Amino acid sequence: MSTAAKSLVEKFGEEGLPTGKVAMMFNVGDQTFTSRDRWNHLRDVRGKNLDAGDASAVLNYCQKQQAQNSNFFYAIQCDDVGHMVNFFWVDARSRMAYQYFGDVVTFDTTYKTNKYDMPFAPFTGLNHHCQSILFGCALLQDETEQTFVWLFETWLQAMWGKEPKSIITDQDLAMGAAIAKVFPRTRHRLCLWHIKKKFPEKLSHIYHKKSIFKRELKRCIRESPSVEKFEEAWKSLILTYGLERNEWLEGLYNIRQSWVPVYNRNTFFAGMNTTQRSESINAFFDSFVNSRTTLKDFVVKFAKAVDSHYKKERKEDFDSRHKTPSLVIGSKIEH
Structure with a gap:
């Protein structure tokens, strides 16, 4: 270069x-x-750019946490000369929570708020109050297949070898290849929101706010009652709007089993079809970290953010045990 x-x-x-x-x-x-x-x-x-003292401080912090609780898990990957390149950690509470709520996981690497601009990669799920919950996270040097394989294998080790039933990610080829290698029995679903976000750019001549095509495409994707009906509606749209040679749409159709809802009805996704749970976690961290946050501070502030999440969970636990829920229609079935 x-x-x-x-x-x-x-x-x-x-x-x-x-x-x-x-x-x-x-x-x-x-x-x-x-x-x-x-x-x-x-x-x-x-x-x-990664300061050696900062990396050493992170290692010391993790060792201290593990000494206090043996179920605190961390892993550091180094390059050929001993420099830290990837870092994963998960506390004992998150490891235990995964055993109960780890059927569905969303994974996202778009958050980069830290001094070194390293991608922050959280594993996120849902708890019994439909709140976002963390199952571990990593700071990565790059987003290659090799890095993702290391991360997924490390995470699987931290979770005592228990694979999720399903995982939701964006349309990243390196990530998808790593998931296929490490989680061969897990149903991999692509984030529908990320795909829909590309429609205005890729189909700008017919996809806009009040277009009939937009309404028909949404109905085809969201409301098709069966695979056969989706196939019919999709082919009809392609022919009607002269999109037979659109390579982007053809590529989407070829991987339709990984993002169209009707193909995923037989797999449990806990009501999720996007990575927005991961993105909501990212937004939550904005109140704790910024672009000047060092690696050591990031890990410490991350722990505070997780504590804040668990406080909200405990409040929901208390309310569910001691407060009467609001009834909508007054029927006995609501009790």
């Missing part, structure tokens, strides 16, 4: 923009580089 390309990749990374667009600008003639080159460069930049 040229110096200019590296600089632009770094800038795009800082602003949260897709670094893949950099390749489109520079891949001319001999000036070509791959997505792996981009990820490797960002990983190297993060590695250089």
Whole structure:
């Protein structure tokens, strides 16, 4: 990669923009580089920026937590020269909660609020009050298949080998490949919200606020009572609007089993079909951390944020035991 390309990749990374667009600008003639080159460069930049004292402080903190409670779990992956590249941790409460509520997990890596701009990757689920609950999290140097395989295998070890029945993620190829390797028996579903968000961009000529196509597409995806009816409605839309050669829609159709609701009715998803639970966790952390937060401070503030979540759960437990629920229609069945 040229110096200019590296600089632009770094800038795009800082602003949260897709670094893949950099390749489109520079891949001319001999000036070509791959997505792996981009990820490797960002990983190297993060590695250089990561302060050794900060990494050591994180290790000391985790060792102290584990000494206080042997069920506190952490793992650190280092590169060839001993520098920390990936870090995973989960407290005892979250490990125990997973044994009860770990059937469905959402996983997301879009949050990057910390000093080193490392992706924050939480494993999120639902508890008995329909509240978001954490099953562990990681700070990563990159988002390659190799990194995800290490993370998923480490997380599975922390959860005593218990695989989730289903997992929801965004449409990331490296993530999907790692899930297939580590969780071969888990139903992998793509976040419907992330897919729908791309419709206005990919189909701007017919998909807009008041378009008939938008209403018909939504009805096809959301309201098809059977696989056969979905197939009929989808093919009808493609023919009616002349979309037979749209490669993006063809690609979506080829993976329809992983995102269209009617194909996933036989799998338990606890009412979730998006990664917004993970994203709500991310928004929650905004009140605890910022772009200047060091690694050590991030882990400490994360623990405080988790404590805050458990306080809300205890309040719900108390209310459910000692307060009369509000009845909607007054029928005995509500009791």
